[in-house]
Amino acid sequence: GAGVSQSPSNKVTEKGKDVELRCDPISGHTALYWYRQSLGQGLEFLIYFQGNSAPDKSGLPSDRFSAERTGGSVSTLTIQRTQQEDSAVYLCASSLYASGGQETQYFGPGTRLLVL
Amino acid sequence: AQKVTQAQTEISVVEKEDVTLDCVYETRDTTYYLFWYKQPPSGELVFLIRRNSFDEQNEISGRYSWNFQKSTSSFNFTITASQVVDSAVYFCALSEYGSEKLVFGKGTKLTVNP
Numbered sequence: 263g264a265g266v267s268q269s270p271s272n273k274v275t276e277k278g279k280d281v282e283l284r285c286d287p288i289s290g291h292t293a294l295y296w297y298r299q300s301l302g303q304g305l306e307f308l309i310y311f312q313g314n315s316a317p318d319k320s321g322l323p324s325d326r327f328s329a330e331r332t333g334g335s336v337s338t339l340t341i342q343r344t345q346q347e348d349s350a351v352y353l354c355a356s357s358l359y360a361s362g363g364q365e366t367q368y369f370g371p372g373t374r375l376l377v378l
Numbered sequence: 379a380q381k382v383t384q385a386q387t388e389i390s391v392v393e394k395e396d397v398t399l400d401c402v403y404e405t406r407d408t409t410y411y412l413f414w415y416k417q418p419p420s421g422e423l424v425f426l427i428r429r430n431s432f433d434e435q436n437e438i439s440g441r442y443s444w445n446f447q448k449s450t451s452s453f454n455f456t457i458t459a460s461q462v463v464d465s466a467v468y469f470c471a472l473s474e475y476g477s478e479k480l481v482f483g484k485g486t487k488l489t490v491n492p
Binding site: 366 | 410411413415420421422423424425428430469471473474475476477478479480481482483484485
């Protein structure tokens with residue numbers, strides 16, 4: 263597609279349930295990033311992929327969060343046993359490649375997650 | 379540690395006014411990259427500009443201009459003759475060489491009134 267796409271656009275879940283968020287990067291982009299945007303914390307980096315490898319997972323807030331990328335394209339962010347503090351907008355971005363910070367990251371529309 | 383400060387939380391102007399959004403950054407690296415993104419009410423972050431630390435030349439793109447000053451660690455953004463469609467939250471961000479992570483400021487909400 264022309265831009266980064268994310269699904270679902272909105273997700274409401276109950277505390278304790280698992281959720282999966284999906285990101286489809288711009289065609290040809292090898293690097294993929296996940297961020298979280300919440301009122302209290304602003305925009306926070308979670309993890310990035312170069313190809314199918316995740317060299318930097320430093321932003322994942324707990325071991326309930328995991329992400330994978332297969333085929334160098336689509337990525338899934340999984341949150342297990344969701345908590346109310348996980349409520350946020352989860353943003354995905356992609357860039358041509360990971361090159362030490364200089365590449366522009368292009369963002370998708372986000373998934374708004376609400377944990378009741 | 380890297381940090382980006384956008385001291386202006388909200389700004390409100392009347393259409394056709396000029397407005398400057400401030401961004402101050404902190405980094406110990408000599409090589410780094412600065413970005414501005416726009417987030418309209420629809421929610422998607424839209425890329426506006428990228429500068430590297432070795433290029434202090436100011437840039438103009440239509441009604442938008444950016445003033446990068448290493449001496450004051452600032453990368454300010456000016457909109458000339460603002461329009462209602464400029465209403466959005468604007469984020470300044472920094473990445474250090476070797477890190478793929480973007481560190482964002484808290485954002486400045488700009489409202490342009492007709």
